[in-house]
Amino acid sequence: MTPPRDYFEEVYDVVRLVPKGRVTTYGAIARYLSLRAGARMVGWAMNASHGKDVPAHRVINSVGVLSGKHFFGSPSVMQQLLEDEGVEVVDDRVVNFKTLLWDPSDELAL
DNA sequence: ACAGTGACCATAA
DNA sequence: CTTATGGCCACTG
Numbered sequence: 001m002t003p004p005r006d007y008f009e010e011v012y013d014v015v016r017l018v019p020k021g022r023v024t025t026y027g028a029i030a031r032y033l034s035l036r037a038g039a040r041m042v043g044w045a046m047n048a049s050h051g052k053d054v055p056a057h058r059v060i061n062s063v064g065v066l067s068g069k070h071f072f073g074s075p076s077v078m079q080q081l082l083e084d085e086g087v088e089v090v091d092d093r094v095v096n097f098k099t100l101l102w103d104p105s106d107e108l109a110l
Numbered sequence: 111a112c113a114g115t116g117a118c119c120a121t122a123a
Numbered sequence: 124c125t126t127a128t129g130g131c132c133a134c135t136g
Contacts, residue, residue, distance in 0.1 A: 025118090025119095026117075026118055026119085027118070027119060027120095030118085030119090030131095035131095035132090036131075036132075037131065037132045037133075038118070038119075038130075038131040038132060039118040039119060039131085040116065040117090040118050040119085040130095040131065040132065040133080041118090041131080041132055041133065042117085042118075043116075043117040043118060044116075044117080044132085044133065044134080045117095046117055047116090047117065049117095056117080059117080060117085061117080061118060061119085062118075062119060062120090066117090067117050067118080068117030069117085070117080071117055
């Protein structure tokens with residue numbers, strides 16, 4: 001198949017679908033979109049998400065750590081955004097991460 | 111074309 | 124918990 005479109009857009013689309021108060025992971029998005037690129041490119045896509053309407057603060061790594069908090073202009077912004085949505089964050093990690101995890105392959109696959 | 115780097119992931123020790 | 128290794132692909136110099 002031809003290049004499906006910019007996979008960036010695919011990633012953004014999924015991220016926008018993440019419900020408020022929930023979080024998802026790079027790996028989950030990569031698996032859902034079957035990106036051969038792997039989770040790394042999802043992060044790369046997020047890097048370009050600046051200026052777009054993409055809640056990148058809901059996208060974290062597989063252990064629930066706010067790996068990209070440093071890229072929000074200020075390290076405290078990402079945590080603030082999450083807590084503002086009802087997500088508890090302690091020591092740069094999401095509390096009840098597994099419970100708050102919104103995996104498209106699991107939630108949308110129905 | 112090659113090497114280094116990266117908002118990652120999984121496994122191993 | 125940390126450190127190491129392999130994979131995966133895109134961007135930069």
